Amino acid sequence: MSKKPSLSHELTEQLRVREGFDLASFDRGARPGLKGGSSAAEDLLVEQGGILDELQEKLYAHGRSGGTRSVLLVLQGLDTAGKGGIVRHVVGLVDPQGVSIRSFGVPTEEERAHDFLWRIRRALPQPGRIGVFDRSHYEDVLVARVDELVPPDVWESRYDLINDFEAELVAAGTVVVKVALMVSYEEQGERLAERLERPDKHWKYNPGDIDTRLRWDDYQEAYQAVFDRTSTPHAPWHVIPADDKRYARLAVSQLLVEALESLDLDWPQADFDVAAEKERLEATRR
Ligand code: ATP
Numbered sequence: 001m002s003k004k005p006s007l008s009h010e011l012t013e014q015l016r017v018r019e020g021f022d023l024a025s026f027d028r029g030a031r032p033g034l035k036g037g038s039s040a041a042e043d044l045l046v047e048q049g050g051i052l053d054e055l056q057e058k059l060y061a062h063g064r065s066g067g068t069r070s071v072l073l074v075l076q077g078l079d080t081a082g083k084g085g086i087v088r089h090v091v092g093l094v095d096p097q098g099v100s101i102r103s104f105g106v107p108t109e110e111e112r113a114h115d116f117l118w119r120i121r122r123a124l125p126q127p128g129r130i131g132v133f134d135r136s137h138y139e140d141v142l143v144a145r146v147d148e149l150v151p152p153d154v155w156e157s158r159y160d161l162i163n164d165f166e167a168e169l170v171a172a173g174t175v176v177v178k179v180a181l182m183v184s185y186e187e188q189g190e191r192l193a194e195r196l197e198r199p200d201k202h203w204k205y206n207p208g209d210i211d212t213r214l215r216w217d218d219y220q221e222a223y224q225a226v227f228d229r230t231s232t233p234h235a236p237w238h239v240i241p242a243d244d245k246r247y248a249r250l251a252v253s254q255l256l257v258e259a260l261e262s263l264d265l266d267w268p269q270a271d272f273d274v275a276a277e278k279e280r281l282e283a284t285r286r
Contacts, residue, residue: 005036007044012255015238017231023224028184029243034250041246048253049093055260056094056130058267063128065268068173070125071259073252074136076226077181078219079209080191082245083134086181090253091132100125103134116140116158117165125174130256137162138226145225146218159229166235175259176235179252180223181242185216 008014011033034041062069073091075083091099102123111119117137125131141162145155166176183191192213195205212219231237238255242248 005034005040005044007250007254008033008035011251012238012258015240015251015255017227017237017239021227021231021239023182023220023227023239026182026239026241028182028187028241030241031244031247032241034247038244038246041244041250045089045093045246045250045253048250048257052090052093052253052257052260053095055257055265056098058265059130059260059263060095060098060128061268062263062265063126065271067265067268068127069263069265070127070129070131070174071256071263072125072131072133072169072174072176073256073259074133074138074176074178075181076136076138076142076179076223077242078183078188078216079206079212080188080195081181081183082242082248083181084204085245086179086249086252087132087134089249090256091130093253094130098128099130099132101132101134104136104139116144117161120165124169127173131174137165138230141226141230142219142222145222146215159225162230163232163235166230166232170234175262177255177259178231178235178237179255180227180237180239181248182223182239183242187243188213 014032031037031041034044036044059067059069059071075086077083087101091101100123104119104123107116107119120133120137123131123133141155141158144150144158145152169176192205192209195201227237227239238251240248240251
């Protein structure tokens with residue numbers, strides 16, 4: 001048997017939320033589908049960079065030629081889960097021209113004056129692009145529920161609204177990749193301690209992170225509800241064990257590769273006469 005590190009074809013299957021998924025017993029330190037350890041994940045991510053880059057370029061080319069397809073990567077996770085690392089190390093593997101990244105923080109006054117999906121709709125990727133949401137409309141059933149920012153009947157009604165919205169997106173040609181990065185309570189504690197310990201990480205620390213950590217159990221419950229109620233056949237959730245950052249990055253890159261492959265795009269046909277253009281170029285020879 002070969003010892004070469006590899007990634008199982010079933011990796012993304014294994015990460016997909018199915019009926020009966022139980023977040024409480026989910027092992028956040030596991031590396032499902034990976035043959036090899038953390039450094040194997042890093043090596044495999046480098047290999048995948050080339051694949052991802054070519055697939056993304058095809059999507060971009062398709063968009064430039066009038067194609068309507070796009071990909072939306074929705075990133076969720078509690079503080080320190082590694083969302084920023086995914087943007088930097090995975091999304092960073094492709095041409096930034098083809099990517100649009102949006103972070104969603106506390107809604108502005110203008111955003112609050114509209115329904116919760118208003119700011120989301122405005123940030124959707126153009127055809128040919130990969131859109132990345134660093135936090136998303138799911139905050140409106142996570143922090144909004146845990147912190148009681150709106151009455152229960154309001155957040156209750158949002159799960160169905162989200163499902164309808166995503167069905168609409170998919171019907172319009174967007175592949176929706178929903179990723180929840182799940183760290184353990186212990187790992188989050190260590191990452192927060194490191195942010196406090198190291199002056200070069202202080203900028204990442206926010207005293208509010210401790211308040212959120214104090215509501216850990218409520219957030220787990222709110223995430224469980226998200227998975228139970230919004231993991232649909234057209235836009236399933238993938239829950240990624242994120243205690244090992246390098247594994248999590250590899251897993252998300254594999255999800256993106258599969259999403260792009262599912263579009264089954266070819267290089268667009270030239271809309272000019274290639275032979276004639278070759279002749280014209282030849283005629284310019286000095
Ligand atoms: P992060 O914690 O994601 O690294 P950050 O610390 O830089 O980011 P911001 O991006 O400015 O902070 O905002 C993130 C915060 O905004 C989170 O605490 C999140 O819960 C909150 N937030 C996002 N969406 C909403 C929403 N719809 N309603 C209320 N709070 C929200």
